[in-house]
Amino acid sequence: MTDRSLEGVSLVASSRLPLREIAVGAGALAVIYLLPSFLSDYWLRVLISVAALVVASLSVSLLFAQLGMVSLAQFGLLGVGGWFALRISHGLGAPFELALVTGGAAAALVGLVVGLPALRMRGLYLAIITLMMAGAIQVLISAFGFPDGGTGILGKSTGARVMMARPFLAQSDPAYFRYAVVIAAFCYLLVLAHLRGRPGRAWAMIRRGEVCALAGGVHIVAYKVWAFALAGFLAGIAGGLLAGGVGQLDGSAFPASQSIMLFALTIVGGAYSWFGPIIAGLMLRAFPALLNEFHVDGNIATVVFGVGLLHALMTAPQGIARQLADAFWAARNFFKGNGRNAA
Amino acid sequence: MIEIDDLTVLFGGVRGLSALSASLPEPVTGLVGPNGAGKTTLINVLSGFIRPVKGSVSVDGKDLKGIPVHKRAAFGIRRTFQNEQVVENLSAADNVAAVLDNVPTDGQPRRALIARALDFVGLGAKASVLGRNLNAYERRMVEIARSTVGSPRLIMMDEPGAGLAQDESEHLRQVIRNVHRHCGAQVLLVDHDVDLISATCAATLVLDFGTSIAYGPTPDVLANPKVRTAYLGVLEEGA
Amino acid sequence: MPDFTPFLVSGLALAATYVLSAVGIVVLYRASGVVNFAQGAVGALAAFISWSIVERGGPESLSWLAGVTVATLVSLAYGRLIAPRLVSTDPITRAVATLSFGLILLGFMGYLWGEAPRRLRLPTDTMSFELLGVRVTLTRAIAFGLGVSVTAIVMLFLAHSRMGLQMRALASNRELSAMLGVRVFRIDGWAWVISGVLAGVSGVLLADLQRLSGQTLTFAVIPAIAAAVIGRFASLPATVAGALAIGVCEALLTPVPVIGPFRSATPFIFAVGAMLWMQRKPVFVYR
Numbered sequence: 001m002t003d004r005s006l007e008g009v010s011l012v013a014s015s016r017l018p019l020r021e022i023a024v025g026a027g028a029l030a031v032i033y034l035l036p037s038f039l040s041d042y043w044l045r046v047l048i049s050v051a052a053l054v055v056a057s058l059s060v061s062l063l064f065a066q067l068g069m070v071s072l073a074q075f076g077l078l079g080v081g082g083w084f085a086l087r088i089s090h091g092l093g094a095p096f097e098l099a100l101v102t103g104g105a106a107a108a109l110v111g112l113v114v115g116l117p118a119l120r121m122r123g124l125y126l127a128i129i130t131l132m133m134a135g136a137i138q139v140l141i142s143a144f145g146f147p148d149g150g151t152g153i154l155g156k157s158t159g160a161r162v163m164m165a166r167p168f169l170a171q172s173d174p175a176y177f178r179y180a181v182v183i184a185a186f187c188y189l190l191v192l193a194h195l196r197g198r199p200g201r202a203w204a205m206i207r208r209g210e211v212c213a214l215a216g217g218v219h220i221v222a223y224k225v226w227a228f229a230l231a232g233f234l235a236g237i238a239g240g241l242l243a244g245g246v247g248q249l250d251g252s253a254f255p256a257s258q259s260i261m262l263f264a265l266t267i268v269g270g271a272y273s274w275f276g277p278i279i280a281g282l283m284l285r286a287f288p289a290l291l292n293e294f295h296v297d298g299n300i301a302t303v304v305f306g307v308g309l310l311h312a313l314m315t316a317p318q319g320i321a322r323q324l325a326d327a328f329w330a331a332r333n334f335f336k337g338n339g340r341n342a343a
Numbered sequence: 344m345i346e347i348d349d350l351t352v353l354f355g356g357v358r359g360l361s362a363l364s365a366s367l368p369e370p371v372t373g374l375v376g377p378n379g380a381g382k383t384t385l386i387n388v389l390s391g392f393i394r395p396v397k398g399s400v401s402v403d404g405k406d407l408k409g410i411p412v413h414k415r416a417a418f419g420i421r422r423t424f425q426n427e428q429v430v431e432n433l434s435a436a437d438n439v440a441a442v443l444d445n446v447p448t449d450g451q452p453r454r455a456l457i458a459r460a461l462d463f464v465g466l467g468a469k470a471s472v473l474g475r476n477l478n479a480y481e482r483r484m485v486e487i488a489r490s491t492v493g494s495p496r497l498i499m500m501d502e503p504g505a506g507l508a509q510d511e512s513e514h515l516r517q518v519i520r521n522v523h524r525h526c527g528a529q530v531l532l533v534d535h536d537v538d539l540i541s542a543t544c545a546a547t548l549v550l551d552f553g554t555s556i557a558y559g560p561t562p563d564v565l566a567n568p569k570v571r572t573a574y575l576g577v578l579e580e581g582a
Numbered sequence: 583m584p585d586f587t588p589f590l591v592s593g594l595a596l597a598a599t600y601v602l603s604a605v606g607i608v609v610l611y612r613a614s615g616v617v618n619f620a621q622g623a624v625g626a627l628a629a630f631i632s633w634s635i636v637e638r639g640g641p642e643s644l645s646w647l648a649g650v651t652v653a654t655l656v657s658l659a660y661g662r663l664i665a666p667r668l669v670s671t672d673p674i675t676r677a678v679a680t681l682s683f684g685l686i687l688l689g690f691m692g693y694l695w696g697e698a699p700r701r702l703r704l705p706t707d708t709m710s711f712e713l714l715g716v717r718v719t720l721t722r723a724i725a726f727g728l729g730v731s732v733t734a735i736v737m738l739f740l741a742h743s744r745m746g747l748q749m750r751a752l753a754s755n756r757e758l759s760a761m762l763g764v765r766v767f768r769i770d771g772w773a774w775v776i777s778g779v780l781a782g783v784s785g786v787l788l789a790d791l792q793r794l795s796g797q798t799l800t801f802a803v804i805p806a807i808a809a810a811v812i813g814r815f816a817s818l819p820a821t822v823a824g825a826l827a828i829g830v831c832e833a834l835l836t837p838v839p840v841i842g843p844f845r846s847a848t849p850f851i852f853a854v855g856a857m858l859w860m861q862r863k864p865v866f867v868y869r
Contacts, residue, residue: 070674072681117857123674124617125857128807131619132850135804139846201441204430212428215390216489217416217445256801257688264682302689309682313675314667 021274025185032181036174044173046289048245051180052078052238053262054281055187059234060263061271061280062191066203067227069123073111073130074235075259076137081107081236082243086147087155089164089243096167100183100240107236108229119224134256145251146243163247180241187234188274199226261302264309270321279321344368345389345497345531350398352384352553359384361553362398370523371530373544373561375537377574380550382533383425386499389531390422391415403496417446419496419528423486423503431475435466435485438474439492446493460488463525464518480511487518495528504536512539519543537565537575549574588716589833595722595791597829598729599784603806604813604825605736606780611815612753613773616665617677620684622803624778625785626796627687628653630695632786633702633794642705650782656687657778661771684800691796702789725787732780733822740818749773805829808849812856828852 036044056078063069085103088094094102111133118129147155149162170179194200202223205213213220243249265283270276288301345367352359360381374382387393388400391412400407402420410418421442430438439457448456461467464484469477477485483503490498504515520543522530532544540547540561547564549557551573557564564570571577603621610618632649636642660683668676706720740746748769751759760766788802805828813821828849835845 068674070678114854117854117861120861121857124677125811127674127677128617128811129853129857132804132808132853135801136847136850139844143843198444201433201437201444204433204437205441208428208430211392211424212430214392214412215416215422215424215428216442217413218441219413255797257685257797260681260685263678264685267678297693299689299692302692303686304689306682306685306687306689309685310664310679313671313679313682314664 057277082239085240104236108232111232273321373547421490593833626799628782629789653782654778661774
């Protein structure tokens with residue numbers, strides 16, 4: 001995919017500090033801090049999962065928006081990260097943060113090892129190999145399950161299942177929710193730091209064209225590897241967050257179709273905008289939960305998401321986030337007076 | 344200093360370059376010839392995009408064969424393209440920084456180097472303008488700025504003069520003439536604009552069918568009857 | 583040392599379904615530039631329709647025909663209604679679009695039929711004969727026979743028929759073909775028809791040989807794509823060889839002690855292997 005498709009909102013900001021964005025972000029964080037007191041336990045748990053999935057969606061959008069890379073394995077890598085986080089936490093009694101980071105590193109490594117052959121080839125092959133990776137991870141996870149306090153390599157408990165130990169600062173659900181949001185914010189900052197630095201520039205050159213990148217001295221495969229590793233790391237972190245939120249992970253909850261849905265909704269939410277992953281996370285968890293409340297079959301959600309992705313691909317590749325942003329700017333200009341031109 | 348020795352490039356059965364040999368020492372050298380003569384092929388070999396089937400090419404005494412494509416920029420081989428390759432989502436400064444990331448800086452502060460490069464091409468005031476908001480000429484200047492950072496040895500320009508207004512053309516000539524003084528690099532200029540070549544290049548290499556048909560001081564080369572027949576055009580008798 | 587012969591026999595039948603599906607994928611890709619990730623889902627739909635008809639007391643011998651017809655129509659519908667809107671986008675976008683189509687089908691099938699374990703029964707299941715000391719059901723024999731004959735027919739068609747020539751032209755350069763008077767839209771449509779028929783047939787067979795499950799059948803596109811990767815999305819003989827290898831390998835691993843349960847990762851290994859093989863000489867194409 002060439003630069004032609006990358007118009008409008010971009011994650012790559014100019015060199016000045018995005019003060020307005022930071023102010024908005026701070027405001028949003030304040031709202032999020034107060035949010036738990038208004039929510040039922042069930043919905044609080046849903047939102048904790050949403051926070052984890054936002055990070056997973058961020059990993060998808062990073063690859064897609066910066067390099068046009070399609071990874072259909074990110075949810076599977078979330079599972080890998082969750083597995084390692086649980087194993088370290090149960091097996092070594094490690095603090096939550098360490099388990100989280102280990103999960104991230106493990107997912108990054110697994111993703112890299114499997115994805116490397118395809119990183120040197122056309123983007124289509126990466127999509128194919130990541131789809132197969134998701135399938136392979138599904139087979140492994142449904143066969144081995146997740147660690148839940150036992151000994152041995154697989155960590156399966158023979159007695160009662162042990163919940164994952166939560167971070168010291170965030171034992172209760174409201175506290176864990178805020179913790180998860182903070183981690184998600186960190187992940188965003190991590191991505192932002194990459195975008196403004198060397199990797200971001202190299203990625204932009206690669207996206208402009210192979211010729212542009214090579215002539216500019218960029219080692220294309222190395223930077224693709226870096227992006228893919230970062231995306232794997234983020235997915236792994238999301239897995240650890242999810243494990244901590246729910247306490248345990250279900251071996252049957254990682255079918256390959258979930259990875260496809262994650263990708264689909266990231267595009268629908270808006271891969272080119274920072275807000276997109278948030279929309280995607282909400283759609284992935286909150287939407288099915290909503291359907292559940294109204295006793296509607298979950299398969300409806302699958303169909304709706306499929307239609308959403310198809311529509312997004314045909315009409316608005318920048319997704320809901322862009323359409324929301326457009327609506328926001330249109331409304332703003334309308335209120336500012338009729339004399340101004342639209343943005 | 345560019346040394347080309349018996350360089351042959353094959354595209355299937357077509358000889359893109361045919362046993363080309365030349366020595367190009369001048370600070371600004373022109374490269375002209377009819378379409379299909381091998382000009383772009385030659386600079387693609389220098390860039391590393393095309394591998395010759397025979398022969399070699401050296402810059403400043405170093406054979407380029409062992410240098411992988413992505414390391415040539417760091418070695419000092421830079422290039423501007425016919426279809427400009429400016430990144431739309433990065434500012435002019437970031438575009439230059441993207442190349443600066445990969446080339447030697449000799450310990451100097453990056454911001455100063457970027458500012459110096461942009462000032463050189465006259466874009467000092469537009470450092471933070473996004474690529475997509477720069478006009479065609481400014482983008483070309485960004486490409487040139489990119490190529491002057493980090494101790495370049497050779498800057499190859501592929502038809503930079505195409506489609507320029509009069510004042511832009513003048514400015515381009517100035518920039519080309521000053522490159523060597525600014526960063527010490529040699530310029531290899533490919534263009535169809537003979538006036539541009541005459542105004543900037545001390546010497547010119549003329550290619551036709553993949554070989555050299557003339558090399559020497561530009562005025563002499565342009566007056567050469569062989570060159571006229573092959574490229575410039577000959578006045579019909581009685582026209 | 584377990585006796586591999588029965589697994590070889592079932593493997594050949596399985597491989598045949600992969601061959602059918604993979605040929606569909608490659609033919610469609612070569613004609614329209616679309617990698618059809620929904621191939622398996624379309625096949626699953628055919629199988630479910632087939633099963634439903636039998637469930638309601640319909641004629642067993644024709645149920646599969648209805649299934650394949652629906653698959654073809656659905657495939658053609660996508661090819662005529664949705665694919666044209668994406669023609670100007672890049673291959674990845676078009677492939678991801680088929681992925682979303684697959685999602686829609688998957689959700690639809692899950693809604694109507696759910697994931698309860700089922701088996702599709704064809705009338706040919708009960709007929710069998712002996713070969714190499716192994717009981718071979720007629721279904722398996724038909725699957726293998728179809729695999730061989732369809733491949734041969736498709737290859738002959740592409741090589742010798744007028745439409746085959748036009749499809750090859752489309753694959754080579756779509757715009758030029760249009761300018762030369764090839765009716766792109768129509769040829770495209772036929773490519774989707776072929777793809778739909780092959781998807782339907784392989785879906786019905788696979789539902790009979792393995793299990794009738796929306797999820798399993800949809801992701802049976804993975805071995806087919808792996809085979810297409812081995813063929814570099816261009817060479818039918820290589821694709822067929824790849825599909826055969828994958829199917830037989832997968833089946834032969836069934837009785838093997840530790841690895842057996844993970845044999846469904848076989849296509850994955852093959853695909854990765856093929857990709858590594860393709861990269862042994864670095865090729866940089868400068869345009």
